Amino acid sequence: MDLLDEARCQRLKTTTTNLLAGRATLRTLFPLVPAELGGDFDLDRVLRFGSVPVVWQAGDPRAALDAYVQLYVREEIRAEALVRNLPAFLRFLPVAALFHGQAINVAGLARDAATARTTVEGYVGILQDTLLATLLPAFEPRLRVRERRHPKLYWVDPGVVRAAKRQLGPVGAEERGALLEGWIFTVLRAHNEASELYEEIAYWAPLQARQTEVDFLLRRGREYLALEIKAQPRFSTAQLSGLRAVTDLPRVARRVLVYLGEQRLRTEDGIEVWPLRSLLDALAGGRLWP
Template sequence: MFAAAMCRRTRGAGHWADPLAGRAVRREMHPLQPDEMGGDFDLKEVLRFGSVPIIWRAPNKPDRLDAYAQLYLREEIQAEALVRNLPGFARFLPVAALFHGQVINAAGLARDAGVARTTVSGYLEILEDTYLVTFLPAYEARLRVKERKHPKLFWTDPGIVRAMKRQLHEPAAEERGALLEGWVYGLLRARQSYAGLYDELSYWAPSQGGTEVDFLLRRGRSFVAIEVKTTTSPAPVHFAGLRAIADLAGLERRVLVHMGERPFNASDGIEALPVMQFAEEVLSGRL
């Protein structure tokens, strides 16, 4: 068991002070994963309520998630005096939740939340340091001018991001894509923390084109490209990004993760895997 004091922002110093710096090994714990939940795992429920243990085991998950969001503001932010403008930060939270799975747009975040653009980076840093969000960098080839450089914003749990939006009903169709993509990202991050799944994780999106690939895993000089879709019947349009990345040097596998029941291989070698079969490959180390 590991126990540690929480990092605090040193007053007036403008940075986080770690009381255990140099005296502890960093280990991350993630929301419950499918292999940890066993027969209790239900993807539909996880995408709605998340899998943070205290939430997942609660008899009334919506009430517990709502309480979690309020407690975060009161205990983590207000009590620790992490921001000067608590109402502004409270307005920022649901706006940032709407950017789940999207490239960070500081100007858009600032405008929609009604705060200064310079304030947004500080608020995002607080969310990251309190383990609510993480950032997925863009893949950068040697010719960096051809690649986007802005990271994507992901919340660490589907239930938490929905609680911050005050949307705890059945996920709407327009929510499901980002929720599933975020869950797959969490699965990949967890396996990296627990088992060293990859050397680097990024997304691929050349600036000169509109296609992108959700995740690009690098192991040494080898790559695995992963695209996530909520469709139950993959069609040619769903393979566009994976076909656009086909010429990347070192690319060994291209995988389309979908919500259907049948795995199959496309004529050009792209693997289409149902989401739970993909999860089994990740958890078993076969990916």
Template sequence: MLYERLTTLPSRSFFLLGLRGVGKSTWVRSVLPSAMRFDLLDEALFTDLLADPALFGRMVSAAGPDDWVVVDEVQRLPSLLNEVHRQIADRGLRFALLGSSARKLKSAGTNLLAGRALRKEMHPLTAAELGDDFDLDDALRYGTIPLVWDAPDRGEVLASYAQLYLREEIRAEAAVRNLAGFVRFLPVAALMHAQSLNSAAIARDAGVARSTVEGYIEILEDTLVATRLGALEARLRVRERRRPKLYWADPGLVRALKRQSGPVTAEERGALLEGWVLGQLRAHNEHQHLYDEIAYWAPTESRIEVDFVLRREDQHTAIEVKAAERYNTSFVKGLRAIADLPGLTRRIVVYRGPRAFRTEDEVDIWPIDTLHRALAEDGIWH
């Protein structure tokens, strides 16, 4: 099914990055149906352009000065960016450059387009995009990557998705020399979802060097399947945790890498829901600019934590995520501990219960649906 995405078409050239199967090509076909198109997954075209890079310039010359040109899987031939830069500067052509990895683009001089092409990212389907089709249990079990969500056999497609990632992104780009080590690393890293990164522990469990783990995590970020969330240094008269936390881009991907295919268990639901909320925040921020920075906060000498602290200019909103269906006063411990943060305008607990209310000390308690409505309406701040 074709869902209306949050992504909007810019007026000038742009990169659109996102993990495989997230819907980049489908979206760009819907908004630029008459654009000149180059799909670098077409092996014949890829081979021709690899043998004769100047061919790209000759083909693009047929486009009019205000036309759009789409290059799909641009990371396969990053050398094309030289010609893209020339065509933008000399002829005013507009390019939509789609990719599932920023790895080769970073090393191949994407800065050539600095100031001439925006950088946008497409995320898995959000609750707002799914509308009436959204189901939290299904979202946590299978994730919402369109390739998986639209499949009649979601479980089978999800199980093969990790292999698609290894085959298309890792082997094709020769991103790692020791593929066996990377294969061992992936399920260990999936177990670290929504946790503070401990590279030494991951290295020990995966049987690789600690420095290798750091490189592997960079690969996860470059191929857009995971992100690191930094720790907030609020300096609230307590020692604060500084290690970043690791979050995968989609709960289904986490489960696939851990080879968990059944219903979501109580033990895994908390981390999956926390990661899901982060995904919603990141996706909406990409298109609505909800915040300037996002981090988590935790004192080192206690077990309390605030999952997400958003900053917009000099204001902050703090969000704690709980997987329980009933409210408990312990949910607000972290939010009370961060109450003295300068510019803190709102504190929110998101949980799976049905009732929205506000505590005596003005902490908002929100069901998941309330969060989704607030994100769609930019209601996080007030």
């Protein structure tokens, strides 16, 4: 498979149709996840270059990522005439990459990209339609409109977002947290595609506690599972504020903090502290929910 075909495979939604049932099933192709990489999985490499197959297999991943992004612009954007002003879209891409893992304020994004707000709204839609990025909504309990917040923007692959912002050197400490968080979001989505891991996913950030968040709140049936991600090798109780506050919600079946240490712990109030490998094993074995 050449670079063009491989790149297309990463951004296409494939549809399979059951003619007898008269139903169509939509499937999304994701970058390679640890269960597929097996012994080749290397977190540092994934956070730096991502795991798009054509990049993972390349002898020069930096060159492959550059080509991947250029190919996206040339084949997906220019050839399909998705935007009227290509230079404006090219200005938008690295700015949008800087918002990876952040609640997206379209007005601020438009200002930083020197582009009209309505145009930027369309550009964000293009990133979603071409599967380069996803908006993660804030959890909104019913009848509590005051808790509405902006969605967070997550690019589908660490290498792709770093290529978009033209930063492919060693991963800096300031970007490691967002890269790990975004990558785990993609891994969750990939496993959900295969095994219906959850029915809804959001982040939790109540207005009455502005510094309190939980990265991922999964819903299955009437139960919730809260996941907090920390790109740190040491665990501290100071990292638990969001998971402790989320108990205000009913039916939170499990609260898990995932970190880059080695020890698996459980706090007195029932919060589980998992090394990253424990999360990956739970996902691969279908044991995320209690």
